[in-house]
Amino acid sequence: MPQAARGPHRSRSRVRPNKTSLSQRTDLRTGHAVWAGRRLAPLPVKDLRRDVRTDALVVGAGISGALVADALTEAGLSVLIADRRGPLQGSTSASTCLLQYELDVPLNRLAARIGRVDAERMWRRTRLAVDALRERTRHLGIRAGIENRDALELEGTVLDEAELRIEAEARRRAGFEVTFLSRHAVRERYGVRGRAAIVGYDNCLADPRRLAAGFLHAALGRGAHIYAPVEVSDLCWQATSVVVQTKAGPIIRARHVVLATGYELPRIVPTRGHKIVSTWAIATKPQRHEPWPGRVLIWEASDPYLYLRPGPGDRVICGGEDESFKDEEKRDALLPEKTIVLERKLKTLFPHLNTRAAYAWAGSFGVSTTGVPSIGPIPGYPRCYAVLGYGGNGIVFSMMAAQMLRGLIVGIGDPDTDLVSFTRQR
Numbered sequence: 001m002p003q004a005a006r007g008p009h010r011s012r013s014r015v016r017p018n019k020t021s022l023s024q025r026t027d028l029r030t031g032h033a034v035w036a037g038r039r040l041a042p043l044p045v046k047d048l049r050r051d052v053r054t055d056a057l058v059v060g061a062g063i064s065g066a067l068v069a070d071a072l073t074e075a076g077l078s079v080l081i082a083d084r085r086g087p088l089q090g091s092t093s094a095s096t097c098l099l100q101y102e103l104d105v106p107l108n109r110l111a112a113r114i115g116r117v118d119a120e121r122m123w124r125r126t127r128l129a130v131d132a133l134r135e136r137t138r139h140l141g142i143r144a145g146i147e148n149r150d151a152l153e154l155e156g157t158v159l160d161e162a163e164l165r166i167e168a169e170a171r172r173r174a175g176f177e178v179t180f181l182s183r184h185a186v187r188e189r190y191g192v193r194g195r196a197a198i199v200g201y202d203n204c205l206a207d208p209r210r211l212a213a214g215f216l217h218a219a220l221g222r223g224a225h226i227y228a229p230v231e232v233s234d235l236c237w238q239a240t241s242v243v244v245q246t247k248a249g250p251i252i253r254a255r256h257v258v259l260a261t262g263y264e265l266p267r268i269v270p271t272r273g274h275k276i277v278s279t280w281a282i283a284t285k286p287q288r289h290e291p292w293p294g295r296v297l298i299w300e301a302s303d304p305y306l307y308l309r310p311g312p313g314d315r316v317i318c319g320g321e322d323e324s325f326k327d328e329e330k331r332d333a334l335l336p337e338k339t340i341v342l343e344r345k346l347k348t349l350f351p352h353l354n355t356r357a358a359y360a361w362a363g364s365f366g367v368s369t370t371g372v373p374s375i376g377p378i379p380g381y382p383r384c385y386a387v388l389g390y391g392g393n394g395i396v397f398s399m400m401a402a403q404m405l406r407g408l409i410v411g412i413g414d415p416d417t418d419l420v421s422f423t424r425q426r
Contacts, residue, residue, distance in 0.1 A: 022059075022232045022259075022266050029094040030332045031361030034283035034311055035209045036093060043087045043216055048227040051251045054080040056409065057244055059232055060260035061087035063095070063208060063395050064387045066215035067402035068258050070136075073222035075410050080252060082230040087216055088209055091262045094363035095208040096281050096319050097395060098297050098309050099134075100151055101127040101176075102200055104392045105371035106159060106301065108170045113370055118419060120174040122372055125416045126393060127176070129400040134204055136399070142214030145312065146206040149297050154186070154195040156302030161196040164301065168198045177201055190293055192349055203297055205309050208395065235268070235384065242383055256409050259378070259386040260401075263364045269378055269386045270422050278331035279365040280338035281319030282357035283311050284346075291316050291353055298349075299392075306345050307392075316353060318346045326364055335362045366390030373397040375404055375420040385409075386422070 056072050058065045061083035073079050083089070103110065103126060111119035137146050155164050161183065168180040179199040181189065186197045216226070231247040235257065244252040259266045263276055291310060292298070299307035304322050311317040321338050325331070339360040346355045367390055368374070374388040375397070385405055389397030400420075407414035418424065 022234065022268070029091060029361060029363035030328075031335055032359050033093050033281075033361045034315065034317065034359040035207055038207070038210070038312075040088075040209060040213045041217070043213060043226060044220065045086060045226045045228045048082070048230050048246060048248070048250045048252075051253070052080065053241075053253045054078045055254065056080075056256045056258065057082060057242075057252050057254035058258045058260055059083070060090070060262060061216065061226055061228065062090045062092040062260070062262055063212040063215075064260035064262060064389060064398040064401060065258075066212040066219065067398045068260055068387065068405055069219035069224050070140075070215045071402040071406040072409065073219045073224050075406055077409070079219060079224040080254070081216070081219070081224060081226045082232065082246075082252070083226070083228045084231040086228040087226055088212055090264070091363060091365075092208050092212050094281070094361055095395060096307070096309065096317050097206050097208040097211070098151075098203070098299070098307060098392070099130055099146075099205060099396055100200070100203040100297065100393060101130045101396065102151060102153060102203075103371040104367070106167050107174060108163075108167050110370060110372075111170070114372075121416060122419050123171070123174055123176070125400060125419065126396055129396045129403070130203060132403065133396065133399040137206075137211065137214070140214065140218050142211065142218070144206045144210035144214055146204055146211070148202055148204050149309070150294065151200045151203045151297040151299070152186075152190060152192075153198045153200065154192065154298065154300045155197065156300040156305065158303055158305075159301035164196050164198055171198070171200075190296070192292075192298075199296075205297065207312065211395070235381070237382065255383060257384045258405060259384070260398075263366050266386065268381055268384070269388065270374070271388075273369045274374065274388055274390050275324070275367060276326040276364050277322050277324050277367055278326060278334075278362065279319065279322045280335065280342065280362045281317060281360070282339055282342045283359040284316045284318070285354050285356050285358045286314040287316060287354060289352075292350060306342075306349075308346065308349075315358065316346065316355075318342050318355075322365060322367075328364070331362050331364070335360060338362070366394070373400070373420050374422050375401045376408065376417050376422060379422055
């Protein structure tokens with residue numbers, strides 16, 4: 001018999017059905033996200049009724065799986081996408097979709113942990129991923145409300161005014177065009193009182209569901225197929241393929257397997273340095289006037305942090321208040337309380353806004369100790385890869401993963417995979 005989910009073994013024998021699941025099942029979100037009201041063009045989904053073969057199996061039909069499937073089908077591979085719920089039914093719909101290159105961990109602090117050279121490389125690669133996502137979306141003609149926006153990072157409990165000034169110089173040294181603003185300048189330019197800030201340029205925002213759906217449609221147009229509901233229960237190995245056992249019985253034989261399961265952690269993937277926390281967000285009623293000058297993205301250098309962005313229909317989306325637990329019932333029970341806190345904090349920043357929440361939602365959210373994702377081959381599992389794009393740059397990290405995994409799978413490589421390797425010391 002092939003060896004199941006413990007390491008490779010060459011055999012031509014059929015695997016026995018395993019009724020457990022390869023990844024944990026989590027209640028990923030609750031409440032009503034602002035994106036849910038917009039109808040999407042239907043995505044064709046198939047039932048898996050028989051054994052199938054493919055070049056690449058992507059497990060997960062959210063934004064990570066969509067971007068990876070797009071990249072691999074463009075490279076000429078046959079691709080199947082499997083999801084235990086169905087496309088866009090996981091965490092993607094709970095995203096607030098701020099697409100920024102600024103990592104959760106400031107450049108100076110990341111340099112102290114992993115070295116200045118690698119920290120600067122990581123920040124630069126994230127910048128490239130933002131650009132690539134914007135360019136790829138435009139190239140494919142995906143209409144996902146993507147808009148360029150500058151980002152205002154306000155001083156907070158993590159970086160005070162003096163530290164923010166030093167951080168701005170570190171970013172300039174690394175090649176980023178940024179501007180440090182004094183408290184007076186921030187008040188004059190953006191109307192925020194008592195906060196110095198760094199301005200970064202040409203980030204963007206989008207609708208996460210439309211973005212993911214657009215990339216899934218692009219992959220489907222090149223011959224990919226989505227199978228759902230399909231739950232992967234085990235992996236085994238043969239000479240040239242990974243044998244993927246599904247809970248219902250049919251087998252998928254793939255030359256390569258990519259686990260893009262988001263915040264439902266596969267049990268074979270190392271999770272050192274990563275954890276699941278809880279997060280909350282609101283979208284206000286439509287504003288009568290421009291919410292703040294320039295409609296920039298705004299976030300605090302604080303822990304817990306607050307972030308806000310313009311939303312659809314002249315609304316303001318505000319989120320944060322993360323807490324270090326993943327108990328779904330506790331998370332959901334806190335939604336009314338967290339909604340009030342977010343409304344109050346938003347009102348403190350911009351007293352003129354109508355901060356009453358029209359939408360409120362909660363979700364599970366992955367974070368890493370360095371703000372850096374884990375992407376690449378799973379140690380001990382040949383031809384198996386995983387995407388742990390954890391942190392506030394999750395969708396941007398998903399784009400990075402699509403680029404890196406395409407390079408690894410087709411054999412051209414990628415110069416930055418060492419930065420996000422599962423074997424890297426964290």
